[in-house]
Amino acid sequence: MDLIEVILLNYRYKFRRLFWKEEFEMQPNGRDERRVMLATALVEVSGLKIKSFDEAWKVLSPEVLPTPILHRVFLIYKGKQPDTRTYTTMSLYRAPETSAYGQKLDEEAAIVGTEADAATKRMEEQFGKKELAEAAEVDRQILAGALNKDPKTKDSHKFRGAMPKIEDEDTAPLGGFKVRPNA
Numbered sequence: 008m009d010l011i012e013v014i015l016l017n018y019r020y021k022f023r024r025l026f027w028k029e030e031f032e033m034q035p036n037g038r039d040e041r042r043v044m045l046a047t048a049l050v051e052v053s054g055l056k057i058k059s060f061d062e063a064w065k066v067l068s069p070e071v072l073p074t075p076i077l078h079r080v081f082l083i084y085k086g087k088q089p090d091t092r093t094y095t096t097m098s099l100y101r102a103p104e105t106s107a108y109g110q111k112l113d114e115e116a117a118i119v120g121t122e123a124d125a126a127t128k129r130m131e132e133q134f135g136k137k138e139l140a141e142a143a144e145v146d147r148q149i150l151a152g153a154l155n156k157d158p159k160t161k162d163s164h165k166f167r168g169a170m171p172k173i174e175d176e177d178t179a180p181l182g183g184f185k186v187r188p189n190a
Contacts, residue, residue, distance in 0.1 A: 018052055019054075023050050024088055025048050030044065039074070039077075042067050044081075045063075045081060
């Protein structure tokens with residue numbers, strides 16, 4: 008740990024560097040904040056080790072060290088501290104322009120649409136009209152069975168195993184959470 012030395016007349020004051028957390032936790036309690044900070048940082052005076060805050064406060068009290076001199080000692084103490092470290096980031100994410108991004112979304116939607124059309128066409132070629140009609144009839148039977156009255160509750164329109172068609176409304180245009188009403 009590097010000590011900051013301040014020479015004043017025949018005395019050598021040695022201070023340690025305070026961490027930012029120590030500086031924020033200091034409680035001046037009506038005392039001069041500069042004196043409190045220097046008393047907290049004081050380690051030794053001309054070879055005499057300082058063991059507690061009270062001893063340091065006695066050395067730096069207003070009766071021993073006048074305020075103008077203390078101000079100069081404080082400036083020297085702060086001026087001799089090493090530069091604070093700063094951190095930078097590199098290669099920040101740069102968002103595309105809004106118009107270019109919208110155009111890219113439109114192109115991707117068109118590609119997905121053509122792929123879906125191609126898949127539908129392949130399904131129609133693979134399965135004939137007869138099979139598609141049979142699948143539609145099975146769907147109608149499932150829905151009709153679901154709409155029958157439930158013998159336990161005697162309530163009609165109970166969907167058992169089938170769900171009603173939900174209209175997809177754009178209630179959250181920015182992709183947020185959509186609240187669907189209970190059917």
